Amino acid sequence: MRKIRPGDPTWADVTPKADFLNRRQIMAGAGALALGTIAGPALAKINAAPSKYSTDAAPNTLKDITNYNNFYEFGWDKTDPAAHAGQLVTDPWSIEIDGMVDKPGNYALDDILKPVTLEQRIYRFRCVEAWSMVVPWIGFELADLLNRVGVQPGAKYVAMQTLLRPSQMPGQKQGGIDWPYVEGLRIDEAMNPLTILATGLYDEEMPNQNGAPIRLIVPWKYGFKSIKSIVKISLTDKMPRTTWNQLQPREYGFYANVNPKVDHPRWSQATERRVGAGLFAGREPTLMFNGYEDEVASLYTGMDLRKNY
Numbered sequence: 001m002r003k004i005r006p007g008d009p010t011w012a013d014v015t016p017k018a019d020f021l022n023r024r025q026i027m028a029g030a031g032a033l034a035l036g037t038i039a040g041p042a043l044a045k046i047n048a049a050p051s052k053y054s055t056d057a058a059p060n061t062l063k064d065i066t067n068y069n070n071f072y073e074f075g076w077d078k079t080d081p082a083a084h085a086g087q088l089v090t091d092p093w094s095i096e097i098d099g100m101v102d103k104p105g106n107y108a109l110d111d112i113l114k115p116v117t118l119e120q121r122i123y124r125f126r127c128v129e130a131w132s133m134v135v136p137w138i139g140f141e142l143a144d145l146l147n148r149v150g151v152q153p154g155a156k157y158v159a160m161q162t163l164l165r166p167s168q169m170p171g172q173k174q175g176g177i178d179w180p181y182v183e184g185l186r187i188d189e190a191m192n193p194l195t196i197l198a199t200g201l202y203d204e205e206m207p208n209q210n211g212a213p214i215r216l217i218v219p220w221k222y223g224f225k226s227i228k229s230i231v232k233i234s235l236t237d238k239m240p241r242t243t244w245n246q247l248q249p250r251e252y253g254f255y256a257n258v259n260p261k262v263d264h265p266r267w268s269q270a271t272e273r274r275v276g277a278g279l280f281a282g283r284e285p286t287l288m289f290n291g292y293e294d295e296v297a298s299l300y301t302g303m304d305l306r307k308n309y
């Protein structure tokens with residue numbers, strides 16, 4: 001079998017839907033894997049206020065959002081997270097916040113969430129692999145949390161880490177990626193009101209395959225910046241190491257802003273395939289900063305976006 005390189009479009013990107021279903025049926029018939037259309041654990045309901053930052057675009061179905069995932073801790077296939085993330089124990093959960101902050105500490109998730117008002121943010125979501133979705137996230141602004149812990153003046157970046165727990169994350173027993181998954185933002189990107197920590201989607205707490213119990217969402221950047229299942233947030237004055245940049249530095253930069261004019265070395269970024277749009281739907285044009293140009297273009301004034309990809 002050809003070795004799949006991270007970031008390669010997978011069979012689900014290139015296979016017509018009928019074949020896709022057929023393959024799933026074959027796999028189920030062979031007893032290979034229980035794929036994620038079976039009922040998962042009941043998730044608690046969340047009430048969230050609407051937000052002016054939501055897009056009018058029609059959200060993808062819950063089924064699409066929870067059965068077509070990238071979460072390499074559970075395998076490299078789009079259906080692996082739905083099949084395998086159920087085993088991840090997400091309660092209790094805490095986040096260590098350290099580095100250049102006034103109040104460092106290991107914070108219980110419950111304490112982090114107690115004072116926040118959860119909002120629904122319906123955001124466009126664009127993966128670097130050139131597929132996209134619209135997702136009704138539930139979350140709160142990362143800036144809220146950073147302001148609570150007190151960012152010190154010298155801090156220029158926020159670094160984040162996913163849980164390292166190979167006993168429940170079988171992908172972490174495999175090589176290729178230097179686990180845990182790490183990501184980061186410049187401090188002004190982290191403080192932008194569009195940047196949220198999400199704890200749910202639709203009206204439920206976050207499904208495990210989407211990064212339970214808490215994950216980052218940065219809607220104007222390629223999906224890999226939106227790190228899942230966060231256990232550590234560090235404020236630093238140095239640009240942090242990031243997982244995809246470390247794997248393939250020429251293909252995945254630190255910034256990773258969605259940009260239809262800067263192609264990936266192996267494919268065009270000018271258009272995208274909306275997951276769930278159906279067999280005959282055409283590709284859609286990809287928008288600068290994924291459609292969030294008004295909100296974020298000023299963060300990059302004077303920057304060469306081709307060099308800082």
Ligand SMILES: Nc1nc2c(c(=O)[nH]1)N[C@H]1C(S)=C(S)[C@@H](COP(=O)(O)O)O[C@H]1N2
Pocket residue numbers: 065068069070071072073126127128162181209210211222223224225226227228229
């Ligand atoms: N820890 C972790 N976070 C991750 C990933 C991952 O493999 N591990 N994949 C990233 C990529 S490439 C994408 S496109 C999104 C996918 O999020 P979704 O499955 O909720 O659509 O998560 C991002 N965050």
Ligand SMILES: [Mo]
Pocket residue numbers: 070127128129222223224
């Ligand atoms: Mo992605």
